[in-house]
Amino acid sequence: MTSENPTVRTRTTPDRPRRRDIVITALLALVVLLVLLVGGVLAPGAWLAASLAFSALAFIYFLTAVTRAAPKPSAQITRPVVSSELETASAMLEKIAVPVLLIGPGGRIERANPAARAFLALGAEGGLLSTSLRQPRVLEAVSAALRGERGTVVEYASLAPIESHVRAFVEPLRMPVAGPMPWRAMLVLADETSSKRAERMRADFLANASHELRTPLASLSGFIDTLRGPARDDEEARDRFLTIMREQTDRMRRLIDDLLSLSRVEMNEHLPPSGEADLGAIVRDVVDSLRPMADARSISFELSLPEAPAKVTGDRDQVYEVVENLVENAIKYSPEGAVVTIEALDNCARDVAEHTPERLAPQSARLLLAGPPFDPRQRYGVLRVRDNGAGIDRRYLPRLSERFYRVDGQKSGPTAGTGLGLAIVKHIITRHRGGFSVESATGVGSAFSVFLPKPAEAVAAASAPSPATEATALEAETE
Numbered sequence: 001m002t003s004e005n006p007t008v009r010t011r012t013t014p015d016r017p018r019r020r021d022i023v024i025t026a027l028l029a030l031v032v033l034l035v036l037l038v039g040g041v042l043a044p045g046a047w048l049a050a051s052l053a054f055s056a057l058a059f060i061y062f063l064t065a066v067t068r069a070a071p072k073p074s075a076q077i078t079r080p081v082v083s084s085e086l087e088t089a090s091a092m093l094e095k096i097a098v099p100v101l102l103i104g105p106g107g108r109i110e111r112a113n114p115a116a117r118a119f120l121a122l123g124a125e126g127g128l129l130s131t132s133l134r135q136p137r138v139l140e141a142v143s144a145a146l147r148g149e150r151g152t153v154v155e156y157a158s159l160a161p162i163e164s165h166v167r168a169f170v171e172p173l174r175m176p177v178a179g180p181m182p183w184r185a186m187l188v189l190a191d192e193t194s195s196k197r198a199e200r201m202r203a204d205f206l207a208n209a210s211h212e213l214r215t216p217l218a219s220l221s222g223f224i225d226t227l228r229g230p231a232r233d234d235e236e237a238r239d240r241f242l243t244i245m246r247e248q249t250d251r252m253r254r255l256i257d258d259l260l261s262l263s264r265v266e267m268n269e270h271l272p273p274s275g276e277a278d279l280g281a282i283v284r285d286v287v288d289s290l291r292p293m294a295d296a297r298s299i300s301f302e303l304s305l306p307e308a309p310a311k312v313t314g315d316r317d318q319v320y321e322v323v324e325n326l327v328e329n330a331i332k333y334s335p336e337g338a339v340v341t342i343e344a345l346d347n348c349a350r351d352v353a354e355h356t357p358e359r360l361a362p363q364s365a366r367l368l369l370a371g372p373p374f375d376p377r378q379r380y381g382v383l384r385v386r387d388n389g390a391g392i393d394r395r396y397l398p399r400l401s402e403r404f405y406r407v408d409g410q411k412s413g414p415t416a417g418t419g420l421g422l423a424i425v426k427h428i429i430t431r432h433r434g435g436f437s438v439e440s441a442t443g444v445g446s447a448f449s450v451f452l453p454k455p456a457e458a459v460a461a462a463s464a465p466s467p468a469t470e471a472t473a474l475e476a477e478t479e
Contacts, residue, residue, distance in 0.1 A: 145185035365394035
């Protein structure tokens with residue numbers, strides 16, 4: 001509660017001459033005049049005139065001191081600090097979407113708004129900044145501000161676990177506190193990852209498009225010249241060339257679509273999704289959409305899906321794209337009449353999610369292409385897609401998720417892709433804080449697995465003991 005009484009501060013004026021001081025001054029003046037008279041400096045007439053004039057002046061000052069009352073002290077009301085203003089400022093700080101921290105002596109966090117607590121994953125205020133932000137240049141700037149030195153701006157980048165670019169603003173603040181350390185440091189963190197990614201996305205898109213489109217464009221130009229020249233009247237050659245030109249045009253379209261898709265994923269890779277998706281339902285939708293492509297090559301599907309919805313944390317459209325890329329690859333690289341196996345699992349631990357308990361073959365190679373930090377409490381929804389193709393040699397596995405990389409022997413022909421499908425899968429899974437692994441054996445086939453985190457509510461429900469378990473434990477204690 002604030003006090004309603006304002007603080008009163010009195011202001012006094014200088015004292016007027018007091019009566020006693022006037023009398024003493026007049027007597028001293030008369031004594032001085034008398035001494036001058038005795039010493040012969042003043043004539044008797046001059047002495048008498050000066051004495052009368054001075055006495056009259058002293059009398060007038062005396063009457064003024066007697067008749068005029070001293071002014072009353074004036075009261076100046078000072079405006080107290082209103083607590084509502086502090087509450088308003090605190091509420092504004094809590095709502096600001098930019099991370100803001102107040103650092104005190106010793107580098108301890110004295111205040112942090114919700115955006116800062118989320119950005120640095122702070123457990124509570126009062127901890128050391130160095131335990132949450134391991135950036136030497138930023139820590140040095142904060143130390144300088146705590147000594148009262150000039151503020152500075154520091155840019156830093158972090159590549160793990162997710163790439164991020166941050167601009168840190170550090171300014172010194174002198175606080176009205178007693179003690180030898182009145183300085184504090186205000187730290188503002190501006191996330192510039194989106195702008196940096198946008199700049200790089202534009203540069204990469206232009207570079208990749210110009211490089212990858214050069215070959216099909218040169219091919220189209222050559223066929224057009226041939227049709228306008230030697231093959232002008234050759235119907236058989238014209239039909240064959242037009243078919244090839246259609247294939248090259250489709251390849252350019254797929255390439256541009258994949259480049260745009262990859263750019264969109266990379267743009268938001270540092271922002272984890274917050275929605276939910278049903279992995280089993282997505283698999284069924286993908287199978288229905290790709291069934292004509294599979295039927296054209298007499299390829300069948302073998303599905304193993306949970307009956308209950310397999311909910312995972314994720315963007316449904318992007319999860320759909322992951323499943324579609326994996327299943328489409330399995331169809332492309334399986335022989336005619338083969339079977340593509342698709343399996344979805346729910347509520348799996350990390351070790352089960354990465355690889356199947358049984359290997360494809362004794363000589364198969366396994367590799368984790370992307371994975372989240374290990375958390376023993378986290379549970380995942382898992383998707384595995386297995387084909388019966390030629391398999392991939394172990395030396396090629398580390399490069400499978402690189403842009404435009406295609407294994408030798410798969411770079412041409414009707415099944416040739418753009419080389420961006422698995423790169424898109426990896427970036428989507430990384431954004432979802434999930435994992436991506438592969439197992440392959442030459443002559444047997446390949447199995448690609450992705451695992452996505454379960455929603456927090458599902459993890460908590462799975463970790464909580466069931467009533468039957470609690471009853472059993474209670475009976476055991478009773479016995």
